[in-house]
Amino acid sequence: MYDLFAALLLGILEGLTEFLPVSSTGHLLIAERWLGHRSDLFNIGIQAGAILAVVLIYRERLVELTRGVLQVDQSSLPKVDGDTPRVYAFKLAAAFVVTAILGLVVKKLGFELPETVTPIAWALIIGGVWMIAAEYFAGRRALTLGERARITWTVAILVGIAQVVAGVFPGTSRSAATIFVALLAGTTKRSSATEFAFLVGIPTMFAASGYELIDVVRSGQAAHEPWGLFAVAFVSSAITAFIAVKWLLGYIQSHRFTVFAVYRMILGAALLLFLPSGA
Incomplete structure (x- = not known):
């Protein structure tokens, strides 16, 4: 029963924090310090659940972009933040390619997640301070430039880099890093x-x-996975x-x-104060 409760709680925690700018990996x-460490396959599964929710929310946009890429005549298609669907899709692809290349480099360098809470706590605090500063400067930029919804190629590339930085420093938050990089680089419209x-x-x-699933299957870990807990x-x-996004x-x-x-x-300050050093 405890394992079922832990699986449910970890799934809810992942769903709440994956796309809110608070860092799902850090949380x-x-x-896991209290609920116990889970398998790599389990962690892949709860992340996939969160991604599925976003796919469902943006399903119409995804269909629109797919059709736009395939359609030859772009002039008759509705714009996506000032771009044709094809150009917007190519910008998404550019950000993804940058992330993929840099991510593989980081992987080859042997990067591993920290085993102590202290660096995560500091990343939460520093990231929070950075978010306030970034929002302030983004707000001033919006007053100067006006509302700009377009995603430039520069923004797309920087978003790709930001995703890798967030992965290297747990507690940074992928969503926070990418959203605020876009706001600071010229897309002043938050939505x-x-x-x-x-x-x-x-x-x-x-x-x-x-990528991680391939490693898990090759290692034979999947054969020992408690699939009931995985499903929960x-x-x-x-x-x-879905609800959080x-x-x-x-x-x-409006906020x-x-x-x-x-x-x-x-949260970061509480972790530093109440957890022993090296916990």
Whole structure:
């Protein structure tokens, strides 16, 4: 019964934090200190559940982009943040390619996630401070430039780099890094920056999960996986992520990201204060 509860809780935690700018990896690494370490396949499964939720939310946009890429005459198609669907899709592809190349380089260099909470706590705090500063400067930039929804090629490339940086430093948050890089680089409309960050996260996270899944299957770990717990975690992650992303997309229409920055700083400070050094 405890294992079932732990699987449910970890699935919910992944769903809540994967696309909110608070760092899912950081939260899961912390939670595993109390709920126990899970297999690589389990972690892949709950991440896949969260990705599925975003695919469902953006299913119409994904169909629109697919049709746009295949259709020869782009003039009759509705624009996506000022671009034709094909150009927008190519920008998503550019961000993904940058992430994939740099991600493979990081993998070859032997990068591993930290085994202690301290670096995650500092990443949460520093990331929170950075979010407040980034929102301030992005706001000033918006006042100067006006509302800009277009994703430039520069923004696309920087978003790809930001995804890798977030993966190297757990606690940074992939969504926070990509959204704020887009805002600072010229896309002043929060909803447009968020949509691009979430859409590019779909192929990125599916590719990362698939890459890890191949290793898990080759090692034989899949044969020993408790599939009942896996299913519970997958479903709970998907449902929770769907609700969380839907809420966030509505929230950012009229609110800043400050509340998430404050939460990160409070959580990071609490971890440093109440957990022994090297925990």
